[in-house]
Amino acid sequence: METQKVVLVTGVSRAEGLGFETARQLGSAGFKVIISARDLVKAVRLSTLLQNENLDVVPLELDILSDLSVQNGAWEIENRFAQLDVLVNNAGGFYDEGGTALTQTFDYTQEALETNLFGTWRVIKAFVPLLEKSNSGVIVNVSSGAGSFKDPDFGLVAMTDVTAYGISKLALNGLTVKLANELKTKGILVNAVCPGFTATYAGTEAWGARPVEDGAKGIVWAATLPKNGPTGGFFRDGKPIEW
Numbered sequence: 001m002e003t004q005k006v007v008l009v010t011g012v013s014r015a016e017g018l019g020f021e022t023a024r025q026l027g028s029a030g031f032k033v034i035i036s037a038r039d040l041v042k043a044v045r046l047s048t049l050l051q052n053e054n055l056d057v058v059p060l061e062l063d064i065l066s067d068l069s070v071q072n073g074a075w076e077i078e079n080r081f082a083q084l085d086v087l088v089n090n091a092g093g094f095y096d097e098g099g100t101a102l103t104q105t106f107d108y109t110q111e112a113l114e115t116n117l118f119g120t121w122r123v124i125k126a127f128v129p130l131l132e133k134s135n136s137g138v139i140v141n142v143s144s145g146a147g148s149f150k151d152p153d154f155g156l157v158a159m160t161d162v163t164a165y166g167i168s169k170l171a172l173n174g175l176t177v178k179l180a181n182e183l184k185t186k187g188i189l190v191n192a193v194c195p196g197f198t199a200t201y202a203g204t205e206a207w208g209a210r211p212v213e214d215g216a217k218g219i220v221w222a223a224t225l226p227k228n229g230p231t232g233g234f235f236r237d238g239k240p241i242e243w
């Protein structure tokens with residue numbers, strides 16, 4: 001019998017969010033799912049909701065901006081589960097609210113980079129040793145078409161605003177490629193996924209956002225790739241998209 005795989009999903013603080021739905025879909029696929037949030041109370045509340053659906057879910061406090069919090073999280077997972085099979089870097093944000101390269105503040109832009117790039121990077125550095133203990137380690141970086149040159153709706157060329165967010169996800173895509181190269185010899189797959197414009201905030205359906213179940217599917221696809229699956233790619237709905 002195959003042993004149950006363990007997945008960590010970051011940034012699961014809202015029932016409406018992609019992290020929560022990703023956790024639900026991975027739990028339904030048989031994973032033990034560790035859902036993490038910087039506010040443990042929120043992670044506990046949401047894990048209870050998923051446990052009530054008979055899913056194997058445990059909460060974890062993890063602030064991706066804090067070395068101590070991330071290191072504690074890695075120790076806790078090592079002590080409890082010995083290894084990690086899949087890491088879904090979902091935590092992120094900073095959508096600019098209209099900021100352009102000339103109007104957005106450096107403070108805001110630095111915070112966006114701290115979370116979307118360095119926070120994700122910090123988590124990866126801390127958890128790679130645990131992923132190495134899996135014989136099929138996978139990292140999924142939840143990125144965005146806003147960080148791509150070619151996305152016709154939200155991309156870097158298509159939009160003047162969404163500057164800090166777009167640049168932070170562009171950098172995250174670059175990190176994905178560098179890590180994929182470095183981790184090839186360790187058999188760990190690293191891919192970036194754009195979930196598409198997804199209705200995780202009230203009112204966004206009216207602007208064309210799709211249901212969260214659909215956005216999460218592409219993340220789950222990348223999280224469940226076979227050992228010989230692609231690495232260093234950028235995907236939406238299981239299909240490559242242009243950088």
Ligand SMILES: NC(=O)c1ccc[n+]([C@@H]2O[C@H](COP(=O)([O-])OP(=O)(O)OC[C@H]3O[C@@H](n4cnc5c(N)ncnc54)[C@H](OP(=O)(O)O)[C@@H]3O)[C@@H](O)[C@H]2O)c1
Pocket residue numbers: 010011012013014016017018019037038039062063064065089090091092093115119142143144145194195196197198199200209
């Ligand atoms: N929704 C879309 O249309 C869309 C499109 C493309 C990409 N994405 C990406 O998908 C991911 C999820 O977004 P979402 O739409 O589901 O929004 P969301 O619910 O706001 O998800 C973002 C999560 O990141 C968490 N987070 C932020 N800073 C953190 C930190 N320092 N430590 C730990 N957690 C932190 C937030 O927690 P707090 O509540 O504690 O702030 C929140 O749970 C993000 O990376 C986003 O960029 C979304």
